[in-house]
Amino acid sequence: MSKRKQQLLRYVLKKRYIPSQNRRRVGQSLILLTVFIFFIFLINFAIIIGTDKKFGVDLSEGARKVHQTEVTVQAKRGTIYDRTGLPIAKDSTTYTVYAIIDKEYVSALKEILYVEPRQFNQVAQIFNKHLGLETDYVLQQLNQPKLKQVYFGTLGKNISYSTMTAIQQEMEAAGIKGIAFNTNPGRLYPNGNFASSFIGLANLVEDENDGSQRLEGQRGMEYALNSILAGQDGKIVYEKDSRGRIVPGTENVKEARVDGQDIYTTISADLQRSLETNMDIFFGKTKGRYVNATLVAAKTGEILATTQRPTYNPDTKEGVDDKDILQRSLLYQENFEPGSTMKVMTVAAAIDNGTFSPNEYYNRSEIKIVDATIRDWDVNADDLFAPLSLTHAQGFALSSNVGMVIQEQKMGDERWLNYLEKFRFGYPTRFGMEGEEAGLLPEDNVVSVAMTSFGQGILATQTQMLRGFGAIANDGIMLEPKFITALYDGNTDSVRLSQPEVVGKPVSAKAAADTRQYMIGVGTDPQFGTLRASDGPLIQVDGYNIAVKSGTAQIGKEDGTGYMEGPNATINSVVAMIPAEDPEFIMYVTVQQPESWTSAYWKDIFNPTLKEAMQLKDSLNLTTPAPTLAAVSKETEYKLGKIIGKQPGVTAGILRQQLVQPIILGNGAEIKKVSVEIGSNLSANQQILLLTDRFTMVPDMYGWTKENVDIFSDWTGIEIEYSGSGTKVVSQNVAIGSDLEKTKKIRINLGD
Known part of the structure; x- marks a missing residue:
């Protein structure tokens, strides 16, 4: 016997007990084990009672998951309407197609419910016909091994009801089973290509927390106003029975659903359709790289129609991801050198300054500014269109660069730059859209400043140009561009209605009216008008005079090293105001x-x-916003958030989305004071002051309420002397842009 076995035997026989003793020992051990286990149970029970957790798991939450279920109730996304209540973008149901290819998927009667391999080619043909799917791709999906069902990518999603029905009917007629559809919330754009780049898109996105899908704005108005349109999803908790089924009548609303607000835009569907049709013709002939057209109501600043080419169809999604199509809005997301249409503002400024002499002759062969030589367009081309000696009125009709530089030199650089500031160039409009460019004032040298008089050396957006043209069309009164007429909240049956917003008066009424008269000559002057053909004005509507101005600007290279070269390396533009004597519309x-x-x-x-x-004109209801909401008497509340320390420009855009009228004082990086209390309700069209941390120049107070002038006086310590009996500022005796610290007193004339 081995040594280890001997040791084991000795240990076993060391203490041998009789059976009764062994039973007693076993009993004692069991009692001790029972007591030990009982204490462990008590400790665990105490921990569970005290913490409601075990092994890091929330036990109550686990029980709820077994006996309760939480359901997300999707909020209805607000509808976007035109000014008359015609839907432009609204919620809908879309469909995603899939194919069952599991050969075990049969009914109780052994009926085949899957797509049979012999039917694959036919399915591919039907999908190609209705969805534009490549047949090879469809066959590749259907022939995947070890899968029970397959989907068909982007083109197999967001299918309309009519397309889904057509596919179902063809599949049924062909005896094909196994083609099915999932339903999804979708966004319908019933007008197709209709201000697409401006209205934008809303697409489905998946919530990372619960996997639910919701519509979210991706571009354009849908993106900029997403917080207004989206609303807030609700949460409902239901009890479940032992089989996991929802028990009827047990619903408990955890979070109430809040539907998004409806937006009534300023767009006129009739004018938008007309513009889209006319743009197709214009774009087809010019074959421009990018083309944009916008129609604005001169007396309200409302955008009535706008479109660009090339573009995409938000309903069919054709062109949405096309790399050759500009995915930004040319209206407000692109800077450009405007060219000779800027001469409208130059002439108006010179008239307002008292330095424009329309009948004075000048030689337009060239003008030297330091080391730069500036010539007119026909002089540069060595093919004179008109004599070298012209009056300044004739030079404007001819679009003479030399004539404009002379006007700028008469005003002086400082005075001209002050007018550019008054027209708000270099400052984004902050009219409520996202991604807006700011433009750029000229470099600090005399050549660049002189070139801005004819629209080179300065960057602007089309909304900035339209804002400036609006001042000329509206007798000097400059209005904020607008695209919202009303916000309707169906949750409270309340509305916010928009009114025109005055943002300054850069030139006098006389200067604006005289400028429009000179603009008529651009289209009517038989010898010098650049927009006149042999048989009359190029731009004409029977019975009306039209104020027009053309422009041709060079395009700067992307690397900033100069201008592009070539016969077509230009941006051509025209602005028109009709009727010229008292404009109703501006088109650019x-x-x-x-x-x-x-x-x-x-x-x-x-x-x-x-x-x-x-x-x-008479049917557009330009003085009555959103007439379909006339019966709604309650105004939707909007409480001012915590904006101290926030960026003034961003804040101004958000406020304008809620139809509040902000006035930014200074050009600082953050808001220092606001003229109303944080948390207070702001009425629609209420005018509020936002004081930034850099406020050094006297602002243009035209259109301010007396209350806001008093607040300005309190903030700055400047004494205000009033005259007149109105409620808003119509003039001030201290020049706009004057040094604020040196200003001790301002005389304000009030009117209505």
């Missing part, structure tokens, strides 16, 4: 790098659009 069109060009093309887009605008 730009075309970049046209492959084919003649000024006669302007007729194709301007004449029919302006004609229809004048015909529809």
Whole structure:
């Protein structure tokens, strides 16, 4: 026997007990074990009672998951309407197609419920016909091994009800089973290509927490106003029985659903359709790289129609991801050098300054500014269109760069830059859209400043240009561009209605009116007018004078080393105001790098659009926002958030989305004071002051309420002397842009 076995035997036989003793020992051990286990149970029970957790797991939450279920109730996304209540974008149901290829998927009667391999080619043909799917791709998906069902990518999603029905009918007629559809919330754009880049898109996104899907704005108005349109999803908790089924009548609302607000835009569906049609013709002829056209109500600043090319169809999604299509809005997300349409502001400033002499002759062969030589367009081309000696009125009609530089030199650089400031160039409009460019004032040298007089050396957006043109059309009164007429909250049956917002008066009424008269000559002067053909004005509507100005600007290279070269390396543009004597509408069109060009093309887009605008003028309800909401008497509340320390420009844009009218004092980086209490309710069209941390110049107070002038006085210590009996500022005796610290007193004239 081995040594280890001997040791084991000795240990076992060391203490041998009789059976009764062994039973007693076993009993004692069991009692001790029972007591030990009982104490462990008590300790665990105490821990569970005290913490409601075990092994880091929330026991109550676990019980709820077994006996309760939480359901997300999706909020209805607000509808976007035109000014009359026609839907532009609204919620809908879309469908995602999938194919069952599991050969075990049969009914109780052994009926085949899957797509059979012999039917694959037919399915591919049907999908190609209705969804544009490549047949090879469909066959590749259907032939995947070890899968029970397959989907078909992006083109197999967001399918409309009519397309889904057509597919179902063809599959049924062909005897094909196994093609099914999932339903999803979707966004319908019933008008197709309709201000697409401006309205934008809302697509489905998945919530990372619970996997639910919701619509979220991706671009344009849908993106900028997403917080207003989206609403807030609700949460409902239901009890479940032992089989996991929801017990009827046990619902408990955890979070109430809040539907998004409806937005009534300023867009007129009739004018927008007309503009889209006319744009197709214009774009087809010019074949420009980028083309944009916008129609604005002169007396309200409302954008009535806007479109650009190339574009996409938000309903079919055609072109949405096309790399050749600009995915930004040319209206407000692109800076450009405006060219000679800027001369409208130059002439108005010179008239206002008292330095414009329309009948004074000058030689336009060239003008030297330091080391730069500036010549007119026809002089540069060595093919004179008109004599070298012209009056300044004739030079404006001819679009003479030399004439404009002379006007700028007469005003002086400082005075001209002050006018650019008054027209708010270099400052984004902050009219409520996202991603807006700011433009750029000229570099601090005399050549660059002089060039801005004819629209080079300065960057602007089209909304900034339209804001400036608005001052000329509206007798010097400059209005904020607007795209919202009303916000309707169906949760409270309340509304916020928009009114025009005055943002300054850069020139006098006389200067604006005289400028429009000179603009008429651009289209009517038989010898010098750049927009006149042999048989009359290029841009015309029977019975009306039209104030017009054309522009041709060079395009700067992306690397900033100069200008692009070539016969088509320009941005051509025209602004038109109708009727010239008292404009109702402003239209602005730009075309970049046209492959084919003649000024006669302007007729194709301007004449029919302006004609229809004048015909529809009385039906547009320009003085009555959102007439379909006339019966709603309650105004939706909007409480001012904590904006101290926030960026003033961003804050101004958010406030304008809620139809509040902010006035930014200074050009600082953050808000230091606000003229109303944080948390207070702001009425629609209420005017509030936002004081920034850098406020050094006297502002343009035109249109301010007396209450806000008093607050300004309190903040700055400047004494205010009032005259007149109105409620708003109509003039001030201290020049805009004067040193604030040196200003001790301002005389304000009030009117209405």
